[in-house]
Amino acid sequence: EPCHPFRRSSSEAMERRGKIRIGIPRVLNIWSTAPFWRTYFEALGMDQHNIVFSDYTSEDLWQVGGKYGSIDPCYPSKVAQAHVHNLLFKHHEHKPLDYIMFPCITHIPSHIQHVKDYASCPIAAGAPNVIKAAFTKEVNFFEAKGVVYLDPAITFAEPNMLKKQLYEAFKDHLQFTEDESDFAATEGFRAMELFDKEMQEKGRMILEQVEQENRLAILMIGRPYHSDPGLNHGVLEEFQVLGYPILSIRSIPKDELWLHRYFTDDLKSGRVEYALEVSDVWPENFSSNSVQKVWAAKFAARHPQVALLDLSSFKCGHDAPTYGLIDAIIQSAGTPFSALHDIDANKPSGSIKIRVKTYAHSLGLHEERLRDLARKKVELEHRLEQRRVELLSHRKNEQFGII
Ligand code: SF4
Incomplete structure (x- = not known):
């Protein structure tokens, strides 16, 4: 000063x-x-x-x-x-x-x-x-x-x-x-x-909405410039048209306490000190954007309503080291994942449309599974509650010597 x-x-x-x-x-x-x-x-x-x-x-x-x-x-x-x-x-x-x-x-x-x-x-x-x-x-x-x-x-x-x-x-x-x-x-x-704050607030609202409605949002883990419609060849728009809200890495809330709900096991086990950390999977990290990509994959792997879309450009030497890491992170979690690698100047409109359709189809199936799981959970809770009521009335009857 x-x-x-x-x-x-x-x-x-x-x-x-x-x-x-x-x-x-x-x-x-x-x-x-x-x-x-x-x-x-x-x-x-x-x-x-x-x-x-x-x-x-x-x-x-x-x-x-x-x-x-x-x-x-x-x-x-x-x-x-x-x-x-x-x-x-x-x-x-x-x-x-x-x-x-x-x-x-x-x-x-x-x-x-x-x-x-x-x-x-x-x-x-x-x-x-x-x-x-x-x-x-x-x-x-x-x-x-x-x-x-x-x-x-x-x-x-x-x-x-x-x-x-x-x-x-x-x-x-x-x-x-x-x-x-x-x-x-x-x-x-x-x-x-x-x-950043505004973006994160928007992201938080999207996440809370998909959690509430039990449907999927797509987290785009490209580089910041992949938000340029000319660099993503309109793929984000295509997914939006199909009703999938798009999140960017920037729009995920970075409030450590807010994030703890998704990283409870990691923090408890001591694998990481912070929710916002990648040293458990990538200790030798130097490149700012690559680190954020890997972290975002970790986040998606811990959030049932988040699917991933990885965009990277043709001849990018810096995304290559992240491919294996991201793969390992999402494989174990079963996170829906699609990648458009090697994006170049020419818009491969036909093949992009097919990729979007294919991914949207598997996302639809995943959403059905999510809903199925939720239904089963409700049913199970309902049955448990019924059983509890039965047991209680059984005990009461015993107390009053009815049986
Ligand atoms: S090498 Fe990769 S990260 Fe670097 S500018 Fe090119 S596409 Fe972007």
């Missing part, structure tokens, strides 16, 4: 900031941190309409802007170039942007305890650099368009470090004071917390 009076930038600098327009590609780790960026820039006095996100991924967006990189990694990082293209050639043409900001986010914390690190996937973290190279290789498209490309390294795991990084990255461009930047960063963190 500053021990001097809050230092403000000049009114000219503030006025200038109010007019600056900044584009942000809607890809990769931006999916985990967007509320932070929006709030950070707004708290610095930028107009909310001047903070422009690229469009959602679509076949069109990819066709138009996907030919710049020579690299051939996973689709989510490849598609990022098409989003930068979308900002530069569509949004900028429509109304000029001053900057495109695509940070190299190296660390993203989660709620999971006892983790070795909060590392982001290095491909996702490095993508902004790779894309800069792609757009400046022969022609410097940014210079040609009069847009400045900013790709600072940012860690979300250490708030003080993050503040320093933000100040260094933007001070010359946005002409703010360190106090103003620090304040805006604090507001950004608050916005992320609020967003």
